[in-house]
Amino acid sequence: MARRELKGLRAIVTGASGGIGRAVALELARAGVRCILFARRAERLDEVCQQAEQLGSKASVLVGDVTDAEARKACLEFAERELSGLDLLVNNAGISASGEFAGESSEVQRKIFEVNFFAAAEFTREAIPLLRQGRTPMIVNVGSILGHRGIPYTSAYCASKFAITGWSQSLRAELSTEGIDVLLVSPGTTESELADNLVEQRIKLPWSGMRGVTAEYVAEATVKAISRGGHEIVPNWRGWWMLFAHRLSPALVDSVMAKLARKANR
Template sequence: MRRKLDGLRMLITGASSGIGRALSILAAEAGAKLLLTARRADRLDELLEVIHAKGSDAAYVAGDITDAALRQQLFEKAQHDFQGLDVLVNNAGIGAYGSFEDASPERLRQLMEVNFFAPVELIRLFLPMLEQGKTPAICNVSSILAHRAVPGKSEYCASKFALHGFSDALRAELSTKGVDVVLVSPSTTSSEFAASVIEKRGKAPAEGKFTRKPHDVALAALRAIRSGKHEVIPSRSGYAMVLLDRLWPSLADWAVAKYG
């Protein structure tokens, strides 16, 4: 379904930096009314100033997205300020580097809580509201590693594969209800993501010529939300990796085992 962002009510998680911040600014410029969330309130204050200076409407609720009470506060704020919601963007996410053998059960839990359970529970909470919305959509920010897993990030890959699978199933379930489900699968992006991983025990991905800017990923995500595209892979290198994995999986296995 095609949608105009002007006047749409959007909730964006992980808005305090990187892709979420860029997406918030672009959505505000397109005329969306924004409800933002992340843990760092000072960052959200600064973002609100930027958005208000553009003459756009935005508010935030700060907190940890894994906290059910925070999710309920977001629901009540959307109800109170916007009388509903049209687009939910699940963007907040964390990573960890290091082999599975050396990792604790807590690392797995934390990654799954932030990257999978929180977005899914936010969708469960907001779905009835979205179904009453105008041209409703759910946008889940996953990763290229939800298509091709790599060593040293087993829990992260698993959390993003889970979000990918959930999104595909939900898209089919909601196809008769007029709610689009858009999956965004970025490759390495120059954000605070690498600096804020919860554990660094191995090789961190190096930024290189294929690294994308948050602005470019956010633009691709917004384009997909506008057009109701099922999935966007906002980099050629990511697309090439997915193609290689589909067409020549044994070569892809060899390449990731050797180069990570």
């Protein structure tokens, strides 16, 4: 994995209109990276664009849905035409839902997979030709600690993030032969709008009020890992402990999860 000088690199950040994506884009801008901010809400992207420019980096807004092939194509064409290439692709856009698996519609499951997994996979496949010509290129996939350990009542989200983990690891090995790095970022609970924008909420999760780390904390760790050429990071100490406990004793963590499931159902 290459150490990289960030100044002057060109990046696409999906889901840059809020939360972790916005914070990563601004942290990249602070380091002198030229960002294309990609999401659906134009006004929010314009605000982030102005904030990036106040930090001294030029940024551009591309309004679109990551599941729309035409919008992804327009974004890559913009990078090629206006920035003469691409060095970083940050697959961050994501959505979630809550409710028991047995009552979940296949539409909700598929929607979560479309945004969280298939859009990232398609965008990456489409971006690889540009990244091959990039400077110290890297793909950054924002997964989750729930891509390493499942929890109750968010099964589709967990499954989509497990898909991100496995795919990132496969991709890292394959693309190492071409000098393209792959960083997997697995945040734990982070202050953002994820819980406000659920596709569907059929249950109130008992841990939903738990205070997380800030999106800026996740962004700082992410940009440091991009710079040093990291493979995988878990920018959340509580999340790190949960994964450590799961490695030591999956059965113990299963029993804690079963207790949480009973609590949520009451």
